[in-house]
Amino acid sequence: EKVDLILPKDFPTLKNDAFLCACRGQETSHVPVWCMRQAGRYLPEFRESRAGKDFFDTCRSPEACCELTLQPIRRFPFDAAIIFSDILVIPQAMGMDVQMLSGKGPTFPEPLKEPEDLLLLQPKVDVNKELGYVFKAITLTRHKLEGKVPLIGFTGAPWTLMAYMIEGGGSTTHSKAKRWLYRHSEASHKLLRMLTDVIVDYLLGQVAAGAQALQVFESHAGCLGPVEFKEFSLPYLRDIARRVKDQLKESGQDVPMIVFAKDGHYGLEDLSQSYYDVVGLDWTIDPRSARERTGGKVSLQGNMDPCALYAPKERISEIVKRMLEGFGTRGYIANLGHGLYPDMDPENVGAFVEAVHTHSRNILNH
Numbered sequence: 001e002k003v004d005l006i007l008p009k010d011f012p013t014l015k016n017d018a019f020l021c022a023c024r025g026q027e028t029s030h031v032p033v034w035c036m037r038q039a040g041r042y043l044p045e046f047r048e049s050r051a052g053k054d055f056f057d058t059c060r061s062p063e064a065c066c067e068l069t070l071q072p073i074r075r076f077p078f079d080a081a082i083i084f085s086d087i088l089v090i091p092q093a094m095g096m097d098v099q100m101l102s103g104k105g106p107t108f109p110e111p112l113k114e115p116e117d118l119l120l121l122q123p124k125v126d127v128n129k130e131l132g133y134v135f136k137a138i139t140l141t142r143h144k145l146e147g148k149v150p151l152i153g154f155t156g157a158p159w160t161l162m163a164y165m166i167e168g169g170g171s172t173t174h175s176k177a178k179r180w181l182y183r184h185s186e187a188s189h190k191l192l193r194m195l196t197d198v199i200v201d202y203l204l205g206q207v208a209a210g211a212q213a214l215q216v217f218e219s220h221a222g223c224l225g226p227v228e229f230k231e232f233s234l235p236y237l238r239d240i241a242r243r244v245k246d247q248l249k250e251s252g253q254d255v256p257m258i259v260f261a262k263d264g265h266y267g268l269e270d271l272s273q274s275y276y277d278v279v280g281l282d283w284t285i286d287p288r289s290a291r292e293r294t295g296g297k298v299s300l301q302g303n304m305d306p307c308a309l310y311a312p313k314e315r316i317s318e319i320v321k322r323m324l325e326g327f328g329t330r331g332y333i334a335n336l337g338h339g340l341y342p343d344m345d346p347e348n349v350g351a352f353v354e355a356v357h358t359h360s361r362n363i364l365n366h
Ligand code: CP3
Pocket: 035, 036, 037, 038, 039, 040, 041, 050, 055, 082, 083, 084, 085, 086, 087, 088, 100, 101, 102, 103, 104, 105, 106, 154, 170, 217, 219, 262, 339
């Protein structure tokens, strides 16, 4: 196959480094912007490419992932691309069956029920063998981006993946997964450690393949309280960043890492001191108070309410202006507070991107 001949070397020179500079707190000529789920169903070309194909089959095709990643970059002047994939490829690599059912979302036919079920998981995962298709997608996409913008790799965080593996799909209460935390705390830690080990190898593999930044999605932080967060989420998030950074440093590399703990505002101070360069924020946090609570220790990313994209363009522009004034233009990456929804108007996404660029250039030139 041709994609096997494409190697992670001689990548095109990066032409727009605003996103990477902002991750490191360095000055930029404009505030960089990208959107979570920018490769998604709100784009007609995405729906056309995905039509009639199984979701995880698409994830396993490097050519398809590359095309879907590039689609939003062709349409909008985003300052970063994020590889099309899914967080649930890790439970699959550990031996679990996961399907994407239309109208239902991700579904595990046989979720973990009791601690004994941990014995059914692959204890050691060879990420090159099980997740090499993601690495190939990253290498191919980094070449095909032609240096236009940097490419972000990502993973789900241990608690979020554990929650899916026990719930067997989406959930409002996460009561099955939280039952483990209160009833089987030792087994919970064992599972979280197993996931952490795979995640560290997976992220390092993504960097070796060409990822220029990494985002860790703790999408289910919100169903934990501060005490459970400190025990079951934070230590693993920290361990991931420390181990990935240490390993990269040994080979002289420094790749920015972003942590996004959705609805985890109670953990903001801790997250800003957890070896990550950037803390991603959902829309429930006020920009100024986020700055105060993180004390200039990290860059911030976020956090417009995705639903603000339903507003008329002039209103979007005002909301963006106020958001920029709240965060300031240094050490800031504009984004939404969560992913784009399928019914959003691509035109308004374009208006959001343009508002970030225009208002931030105005502020920086005065
Ligand atoms: O553009 C991007 O942001 C990159 C691609 C990306 C996808 N999933 C593609 C996708 C990323 C970063 C993810 C991560 C992901 N997947 C998360 C963490 C981010 C978050 O939203 O909190 C989670 C929780 C998942 C699990 C998952 N995958 C869900 C809940 C769904 C939605 C199911 C539904 O039917 O609405 C998916 C499917 C999925 N992953 C889609 C996309 C574009 C839509 C389905 C499709 O393309 O057919």
